Amino acid sequence: xxxxxxxxxxxxxxxxxxxxxxxxxxxxxxxxxxxxxxxxxxxxxxxxxxxxxxxxxxxxxxxxxxxxxxxxxxxxxxxxxxxxxxxxxxxxxxxxxxxxxxxxxxxxxxxxxxxxxxxxxxxxxxxxxxxxxxxxxxxxxxxxxxxxxxxxxxxxxxxxxxxxxxxxxxxxxxxxxxxxxxxxxxxxxxxxxxxxxxxxxxxxxxxxxxxxxxxxxxxxxxxxxxxxxxxxxxxxxxxxxxxxxxxxxxxxxxxxxxxxxxxxxxxxxxxxxxxxxxxxxxxxxxxxxxxxxxxxxxxxxxxxxxxxxxxxxxxxxxxxxxxxxxxxxxxxxxxxxxxxxxxxxxxxxxxxxxxxxxxxxxxxxxxxxxxxxxxxxxxxxxxxxxxxxxxxxxxxxxxx
Amino acid sequence: xxxxxxxxxxxxxxxxxxxxxxxxxxxxxxxxxxxxxxxxxxxxxxxxxxxxxxxxxxxxxxxxxxxxxxxxxxxxxxxxxxxxxxxxxxxxxxxxxxxxxxxxxxxxxxxxxxxxxxxxxxxxxxxxxxxxxxxxxxxxxxxxxxxxxxxxxxxxxxxxxxxxxxxxxxxxxxxxxxxxxxxxxxxxxxxxxxxxxxxxxxxxxxxxxxxxxxxxxxxxxxxxxxxxxxxxxxxxxxxxxxxxxxxxxxxxxxxxxxxxxxxxxxxxxxxxxxxxxxxxxxxxxxxxxxxxxxxxxxxxxxxxxxxxxxxxxxxxxxxxxxxxxxxxxxxxxxxxxxxxxxxxxxxxxxxxxxxxx
Numbered sequence: 001x002x003x004x005x006x007x008x009x010x011x012x013x014x015x016x017x018x019x020x021x022x023x024x025x026x027x028x029x030x031x032x033x034x035x036x037x038x039x040x041x042x043x044x045x046x047x048x049x050x051x052x053x054x055x056x057x058x059x060x061x062x063x064x065x066x067x068x069x070x071x072x073x074x075x076x077x078x079x080x081x082x083x084x085x086x087x088x089x090x091x092x093x094x095x096x097x098x099x100x101x102x103x104x105x106x107x108x109x110x111x112x113x114x115x116x117x118x119x120x121x122x123x124x125x126x127x128x129x130x131x132x133x134x135x136x137x138x139x140x141x142x143x144x145x146x147x148x149x150x151x152x153x154x155x156x157x158x159x160x161x162x163x164x165x166x167x168x169x170x171x172x173x174x175x176x177x178x179x180x181x182x183x184x185x186x187x188x189x190x191x192x193x194x195x196x197x198x199x200x201x202x203x204x205x206x207x208x209x210x211x212x213x214x215x216x217x218x219x220x221x222x223x224x225x226x227x228x229x230x231x232x233x234x235x236x237x238x239x240x241x242x243x244x245x246x247x248x249x250x251x252x253x254x255x256x257x258x259x260x261x262x263x264x265x266x267x268x269x270x271x272x273x274x275x276x277x278x279x280x281x282x283x284x285x286x287x288x289x290x291x292x293x294x295x296x297x298x299x300x301x302x303x304x305x306x307x308x309x310x311x312x313x314x315x316x317x318x319x320x321x322x323x324x325x326x327x328x329x330x331x332x333x334x335x336x337x338x339x340x341x342x343x344x345x346x347x348x349x350x351x352x353x354x355x356x357x358x359x360x361x362x363x364x365x366x367x368x369x370x371x372x373x374x375x376x377x378x379x380x381x382x383x384x385x386x387x388x389x390x391x392x393x394x395x396x397x398x399x400x
Numbered sequence: 401x402x403x404x405x406x407x408x409x410x411x412x413x414x415x416x417x418x419x420x421x422x423x424x425x426x427x428x429x430x431x432x433x434x435x436x437x438x439x440x441x442x443x444x445x446x447x448x449x450x451x452x453x454x455x456x457x458x459x460x461x462x463x464x465x466x467x468x469x470x471x472x473x474x475x476x477x478x479x480x481x482x483x484x485x486x487x488x489x490x491x492x493x494x495x496x497x498x499x500x501x502x503x504x505x506x507x508x509x510x511x512x513x514x515x516x517x518x519x520x521x522x523x524x525x526x527x528x529x530x531x532x533x534x535x536x537x538x539x540x541x542x543x544x545x546x547x548x549x550x551x552x553x554x555x556x557x558x559x560x561x562x563x564x565x566x567x568x569x570x571x572x573x574x575x576x577x578x579x580x581x582x583x584x585x586x587x588x589x590x591x592x593x594x595x596x597x598x599x600x601x602x603x604x605x606x607x608x609x610x611x612x613x614x615x616x617x618x619x620x621x622x623x624x625x626x627x628x629x630x631x632x633x634x635x636x637x638x639x640x641x642x643x644x645x646x647x648x649x650x651x652x653x654x655x656x657x658x659x660x661x662x663x664x665x666x667x668x669x670x671x672x673x674x675x676x677x678x679x680x681x682x683x684x685x686x687x688x689x690x691x692x693x694x695x696x697x698x699x700x701x702x703x704x705x706x707x708x709x710x711x712x713x714x715x716x717x718x719x720x721x722x723x724x725x726x727x728x729x730x731x732x733x734x735x736x737x738x739x740x741x742x743x744x745x746x747x748x749x750x751x752x753x754x755x756x757x
Contacts, residue, residue: 043506107518109540111498118498122576124583128736131584134488135519136542154541154549156489156519168552175555195501196514226446253482253527253536259515270533327460387524388516389536 005170006242007395008230008298009090010338012084014223014325015051018063019085024342030371032324034207034219041116042191048203051221051326052189053078066145071128073110074222076141078331079186082224083142086182090228091240094147098304101178102143102152103169104226105161105185107330109135112188127202138186151178156330158385160251161185162225163333163393167249169229179234184226184334193329194220198250200259208295208327210320211304211366213357217295221326225334227341241398244344247378248279248394259386260298265306267390272310272380275392285378286316288349290340291366292382293320294327299384304362311364319367323353333383337393340379344397347374404558407757408625409600410468410474410615413710414439415698416594416608420469425714429697435591436578437608437699455512456525457492459572462611463522464529467566471530474615474623480562481535482523485549485569487542487702489519492574502695517589522570534562543744545569546706547752550631553616563617569706570611581607588670594696595724605669608699612706614713624757625713629654629737634749641748643677645683647741650751661689662735663721667742668693669700677746682727690732692725705742705750712738712754 009013010020015033017023026033037045037052056061060077061070064084072080083102092100110132120126131137138152151172155165162185169183187193197203197220235242248395252274254267261267276283292303300320321339328335339350352366377397382388413419417430430440439462444453447465456464463484463678471479479671497513515521520538527536529568531591535556539548546569553565581587588604591597598607631648637643664686682691698707719735740752750753 111494115498115501118495118502118576121580121583127580127584130580134542135540136487136545137704139541151633153539153540153544155537156540157523157536157538158518168537171552171555171559175559191501191506192498192514195506195509196497196511196517199509199511201516251535251537253524253533255527255531255533258521258524258528266533273622386518386522387520387536388527389520389524 003174003176004232005173005246006230006235007227007244007246007341008240008242009086009228010243010341011085011089012223012225012338013053013078013081013337014328014335015053015221016324027339030351030353030370032207032353034323034326040189044194048205049207050189050219053222060358063099071132072141073113073132073138075110076108076138076185078188078222078224079104079138079142080145082184082363083182083226085145086226086228087146097147099150099180100148101150101172102139102148102183103155103183104139104142105155105165105330106135106138106187107156107158107161108187108190108192109133109138111192112190115191126286138382157389158387159329160333160385160391161330161382163383163391164251166227166334166337166393167251167391170246170249173229173231179231181229182226183229184224185330186224187222189220189222189328189329194294204295207354208323209354210293210295210322211300211352211359212355213359215295215297215300217296218322219326221262221328223325223328223331223335225331225338227337228248244341245396247396248275250274250277250278251391254388254390256388261302263302265302267388268303268306268382268384269309271390271392272306275380275394279394281378283311284314286380287376288316288343288379289318290336290379290381291318291320292320292384295322300359301361303382304359304364308362308364315364317349317367319350319352321350333391337380340381341394344376344395347376348372349374404618406554406557406616406618406628407620408562408614408628408713409617409621409623410470410476411613411625411710411713412469412473413610413612413707414442414466414611415707416440417697418573425718426724429724433592434593435587435606436573437594437606438573439609448449457490457516459490459570460522460525462627463568463570466611466613467526467568470613470615471566474621476564476615478530479532479564479566479615481556481565482532483565483567484523484538485545485703486519486522486538486540487545489540490517490521491572491577493517495574495576521717535669544634544748544750546703547631547750552629554631557616557618563619565616566613567616568611568613569703571701571703572611573609578607581656583621597696598668601672603671603673605671605700608701608704610707612710620757626716626754627757629753629755632751636747640680647685647751650753656737658689660684660738661739662732663692663715663738665689665692665694665712665738665740667695669695678741689732690730691727692721693727694725708740708742712740716754716756
């Protein structure tokens with residue numbers, strides 16, 4: 001199991017940018033993408049803010065370079081745009097795609113179309129979209145657009161989905177089954193999730209305030225992010241310089257409640273601890289934690305306690321970037337993986353926005369301003385989801 | 401991947417057949433009429449407290465029971481990891497919440513159905529019930545969902561990340577998805593008996609559902625059903641020879657030839673176009689091999705290959721092929737290796753090789 005896993009390309013689209021560069025600048029400038037809901041047709045567009053990608057489906061289709069007869073959902077469109085950027089960033093050719101795998105995550109799959117056309121489908125209308133409902137269809141559309149013909153699969157584990165897709169991709173490389181794989185996730189904003197989280201009463205009507213004492217809940221977002229992972233063999237063949245290395249990962253289950261985390265944050269504690277063990281690192285080696293930090297009372301409290309328990313007195317810099325992007329559900333793990341990689345590449349710590357009063361039950365304090373010129377060696381990225389599904393990824397600067 | 405012997409030490413299957421009944425093995429197959437094969441469900445109150453069962457959708461209840469029985473069968477109290485496959489997820493709860501959004505105009509919604517609508521509700525609830533803190537993945541990749549969850553289970557065991565893995569594949573029929581599948585032309589519209597799907601010369605299949613769970617381990621238990629020798633995939637084969645080459649290559653990796661196969665189980669679903677490839681393979685590569693099919697028993701659904709693994713494992717343990725699945729008259733000897741072939745639209749093929757413990 002000594003096979004190393006490298007990141008050679010990244011791509012993303014979210015409320016804070018259509019690509020890596022604009023995303024990085026928004027983070028540097030503390031410019032949030034959370035705002036009024038413009039594109040999603042919902043009764044609640046004036047009730048809540050969200051991290052919506054500010055483009056219509058038609059505009060996204062143009063950006064993805066797809067014709068009208070390529071039937072797909074907004075989820076797939078976002079995925080195609082981000083995955084294309086990652087593949088381009090890794091310098092892969094069309095020929096390379098034939099030997100590249102795809103592991104994509106989504107929570108709602110084609111729900112953005114189903115919630116519009118559900119009754120039509122039953123009547124036998126707009127059926128072209130009915131086939132886009134399964135999560136797997138979105139992955140197949142991304143594979144088709146990218147020219148990936150080999151191994152592709154879909155993981156759907158709620159809000160940790162794309163962290164698990166990255167983990168599974170790393171394991172496929174480590175076990176020698178793939179040399180190169182595009183991993184990540186995508187989710188479009190939908191009435192389904194907006195109303196779902198509203199019914200749980202965990203949406204903040206104002207921009208969310210992760211790790212603030214007076215946080216009121218989360219803002220939803222949408223987007224996609226993909227990474228190209230390559231084996232040491234693949235790197236040797238091309239002489240490519242990787243962006244960073246995936247050194248650790250773990251998925252643990254809180255086994256406490258379907259939607260709430262355990263008071264001690266057992267799942268989050270285990271996922272972070274095991275990711276460190278996998279990498280052979282100790283807590284003191286971590287330079288920055290990109291927290292799950294949704295802005296809900298429950299998540300931030302228990303995640304903070306789990307961080308305190310694992311790191312003790314010396315807690316690395318940490319922040320939640322959810323106030324920039326909103327909670328992008330199945331895409332969140334991958335978007336935040338990319339933010340973590342940007343931190344490593346640029347010696348940068350992104351801030352937690354909107355904090356006035358830190359959580360009084362925590363002694364740890366989130367990073368409130370962007371920092372540059374930092375030595376960022378190892379970054380831990382957390383993603384936690386319904387069903388107690390907790391994942392941590394560990395990215396490391398390339399060893400000389 | 402490292403080679404480690406991996407065994408099926410326990411299993412349970414809820415299907416449109418009496419598959420939970422250990423006293424008989426498809427000797428009396430259940431006949432269904434029409435294009436929908438619903439599960440014969442167990443008495444849930446024997447397994448789940450009624451208060452809890454009331455909040456659970458059918459798929460959650462079926463999975464809970466199948467998981468419990470398979471663990472008991474393997475003599476495992478708490479698995480080390482949980483791997484779930486579902487093509488459409490918790491469809492009844494998804495539709496329930498979706499319908500309430502539409503019907504109530506996005507007002508006055510209760511969260512229960514939403515909470516239970518995520519694809520990983522099955523795995524999450526099992527982790528909760530069994531107290532499993534370790535890896536818990538859910539694969540949802542159309543017709544390959546189950547094979548991918550199986551692949552990950554094998555990887556976890558070979559990586560020494562888990563000894564006992566609880567693996568399950570499940571999908572449920574709902575009234576409206578059934579209608580939508582009919583409208584999409586995926587189902588036979590004037591289906592008669594499920595036993596006749598191969599002779600009825602119409603397009604489309606019959607919809608099924610089920611929950612099949614397995615306990616996999618590198619340690620062979622007394623309850624062992626079979627050894628999972630290999631799993632592999634074939635993507636967009638250029639022609640029949642290309643597909644056959646892939647199958648031969650897989651077998652030769654284990655020093656096996658076509659003649660060594662005691663049985664081939666293929667994913668015939670009654671749709672003429674879909675079945676063409678199985679027919680051709682059956683007449684060429686497998687012409688001297690005993691052949692069987694199974695979707696007439698469980699119906700077609702995205703994780704129906706989980707039923708085919710249950711079927712193969714039971715055949716291996718009992719050393720007996722139920723008559724109802726036979727496709728040809730080639731006599732059987734001792735059953736040492738069973739080859740399972742599934743595919744969807746000739747794009748994605750999966751091959752599972754099961755051997756005697």
